[in-house]
Amino acid sequence: MSEFDEAITTTGPGDDGAYVGALTDEWGIGEAVNGGLLMALAARATGDASQRAGGHTDTLSFSGIFLSPSSPGQIHARPTVLRTGRSMSSAEVVVTQPVDGVDVERFRALLTLGDLDRYTDTPRKSVIPSPTAPLSECMSAGDAPPSLSQSGLLKRLDLRLDPATVGWAVGAPSGHGELRGWLRLQDDREPDALSLLLALDAFPPVVFDLGSQGWAPTIEFTGYVRARPAPGWLQVRTHTDHVAGGLFNEDCTVWDSTGALVAQSRQLGAARFPAT
Amino acid sequence: MSEFDEAITTTGPGDDGAYVGALTDEWGIGEAVNGGLLMALAARATGDASQRAGGHTDTLSFSGIFLSPSSPGQIHARPTVLRTGRSMSSAEVVVTQPVDGVDVERFRALLTLGDLDRYTDTPRKSVIPSPTAPLSECMSAGDAPPSLSQSGLLKRLDLRLDPATVGWAVGAPSGHGELRGWLRLQDDREPDALSLLLALDAFPPVVFDLGSQGWAPTIEFTGYVRARPAPGWLQVRTHTDHVAGGLFNEDCTVWDSTGALVAQSRQLGAARFPAT
Incomplete structure (x- = not known):
């Protein structure tokens, strides 16, 4: 198992x-x-x-x-x-x-x-995966500071981030409020409908890309599973539209290895920003 | 009252x-x-x-x-x-x-x-209102077919749609899956935190812009109120990312008359499309 x-x-x-x-x-x-x-x-x-x-x-x-x-x-x-x-x-x-x-x-x-077997027809409309650096060019948890890379979660997940969205890890957040990358389970267990719920909340808080640091607790989370994913890597994009008063929305989209949109979520989170 | x-x-x-x-x-x-x-x-x-x-x-x-x-x-x-x-x-x-x-x-x-009085500081990031035709150029419910304009809801709301997003009303949906427009209560009651929940679910189903017709029941709805709105017209944009198997997400963003983002929602709905 x-x-x-x-x-x-x-x-x-x-x-x-x-x-x-x-x-x-x-x-x-x-x-x-x-x-x-x-x-x-x-x-x-x-x-x-x-x-x-x-x-x-x-x-x-x-x-x-x-x-x-x-x-x-x-x-x-x-x-x-x-x-x-x-x-x-x-x-x-x-x-x-x-x-x-x-x-x-x-x-x-x-x-x-x-x-989910009822929802297998060709979508009438969908969103194609966001352009993301290939796996070989992405940063993995092994590149993260030990305080993070030693966490249990990051040993279980093979999580790769597009270099354009990891400036925050070296103190230079892009300011766009977006993360892009790839995800699979470290033990090669293939994705399914249940593991998509994990995928929707696996990435670092999107507000790291805006300079927030530390824990960003989820207040509310709503996820939709739209299709069973094909085997292979999942592609993930998170972004935020509105950050104010220490609250932010984080929207996450997950595509499977065929490029099909398989899950969506939005969460309301709380973030801390260093005094400027 | x-x-x-x-x-x-x-x-x-x-x-x-x-x-x-x-x-x-x-x-x-x-x-x-x-x-x-x-x-x-x-x-x-x-x-x-x-x-x-x-x-x-x-x-x-x-x-x-x-x-x-x-x-x-x-x-x-x-x-x-x-x-x-x-x-x-x-x-x-x-x-x-x-x-x-x-x-x-x-x-x-x-x-x-x-x-909400705790969340009044200037946003660190936000999304500006989508370019929308001015009120004077928008279509109002009075222009709708009687079957719709006679509904109670459309007598209570002053709802104006950008002409670019109402082709569906005359059988020519744009195919983009997006509606844009303006909203206020017909009796000039000003918006507040509670009426934003109404505003988030007041527009016609976004899938009308993809050719869907008839009732599109909400399965799940999550709304976030991000700030108290200023008096005046609300600006509203809805769009969908993924329509498959008769299910669609509808994301709604509401800005107040100062252009501040005040509410966001996403819902999962069910839609019917005419046989092609």
């Missing part, structure tokens, strides 16, 4: 409907566990609950609000199936961790589930 | 925590009540519940999934405040309508609430 599949595996549902998993710092970034991994874990448990209720299993939309950062240890995902329809189902999932015997909510999300 | 404020007014909370309002077909479009109005009603009730719990009242993010179309009649919004923090609060709201004595869920949403 791949590292990713192992990390998002849960047991359940228990009598209380909860799916129980275990977080490790192998997917940590800074002092938190990567949000994309948490979303994939929650989406997988919710898809299982939906299937048991006669509903759909593929996440089409995932809208979450984040209440507190997750840490290594036991994690509980409690899905509630709200509706099972002909082509789509709807569900909510509440994710908690036990802290000193009390369940502390980490995030909750609303999901629309469906069957 | 303005038509808009009257339409989103509720009584409550009742003993069960519910806020009760009344929908009329004055805000209808086709056979449904406009989703933006429903979201503003739910956000207002949730802001009140949050304030009573010591939390914040302004909606910063609103993420909803839509389970069934709303119709004229009584409507119940039941907010739950999940957390009140120093700078933000988190809440969920479930919106139902009684049908034959049974509560039928219309939508539910996750909200982040804050104080």
Whole structure:
């Protein structure tokens, strides 16, 4: 089993409907566990609950609000199936961790589930991948400062950034508010609908390209999975339109190795900027 | 009191925590009540519940999934405040309508609430308004076919579309997947944080510009309110990046009369296209 599949595996549902998993710092970034991994874990448990209720299993939309950062240890995902329809189902999932015997909510999300095999026709309109430097010219996590490259997440992901968008790593952010690059799992596990949720939240915060530093917590995240990805590298572009009062939107688009748009997200994040 | 404020007014909370309002077909479009109005009603009730719990009242993010179309009649919004923090609060709201004595869920949403007066500094990055024809050259709802112009919603809104983006109204969609125009409330009620939620979902479905016709139901909607708007006309741009398998994303940006970006949204919708 791949590292990713192992990390998002849960047991359940228990009598209380909860799916129980275990977080490790192998997917940590800074002092938190990567949000994309948490979303994939929650989406997988919710898809299982939906299937048991006669509903759909593929996440089409995932809208979450984040209440507190997750840490290594036991994690509980409690899905509630709200509706099972002909082509789509709807569900909510509440994710908690036990802290000193009390369940502390980490995030909750609303999901629309469906069957991605229904959405395989040629798009009427799409956006082609942003021009990005070839893999061989991109910077990898191995080039990052040890404080970052030693984080669990960056050992699990092979993440390559276009040199035009990594000036921030050497104190010279481009100021455009955009990151472009490539992504795959380090153990060569091929992408699928679940791992796209990880891909949508795997890149460094886009505000690094505007001079922000340090942790940029997600307040709200909404991702859409638009198609099952082909095997191979994913191409990723993030950008921000509006940064004000310490809040920013980060829009992410993911294309598969055939150039097909397979996932989109937007998140609202909080950022700190050094005093000028 | 303005038509808009009257339409989103509720009584409550009742003993069960519910806020009760009344929908009329004055805000209808086709056979449904406009989703933006429903979201503003739910956000207002949730802001009140949050304030009573010591939390914040302004909606910063609103993420909803839509389970069934709303119709004229009584409507119940039941907010739950999940957390009140120093700078933000988190809440969920479930919106139902009684049908034959049974509560039928219309939508539910996750909200982040804050104080927009904290976010008034000059943006570090923003997007300027898209070039749009001046008001005097735009098409108004009065120019629309009676089937549309007679809908309640289009009597309440003064909605003007750039002629370059209304070819679809005469059977000649541009094919770009973009609408641009202007918006204000017909009774001259000035925009505020709540009415921005209406503005984000007031335009015709962006897929009309790609040849789609008829109702395009929202599956998921996430809106961010980024600043209080100045008085005057709002400028609105919607566009789609990816239309496939009958699903599309619609991104909306709203600027106020000073050209400041004040709100953003993305929704996942379902569209029908005529057989070709």
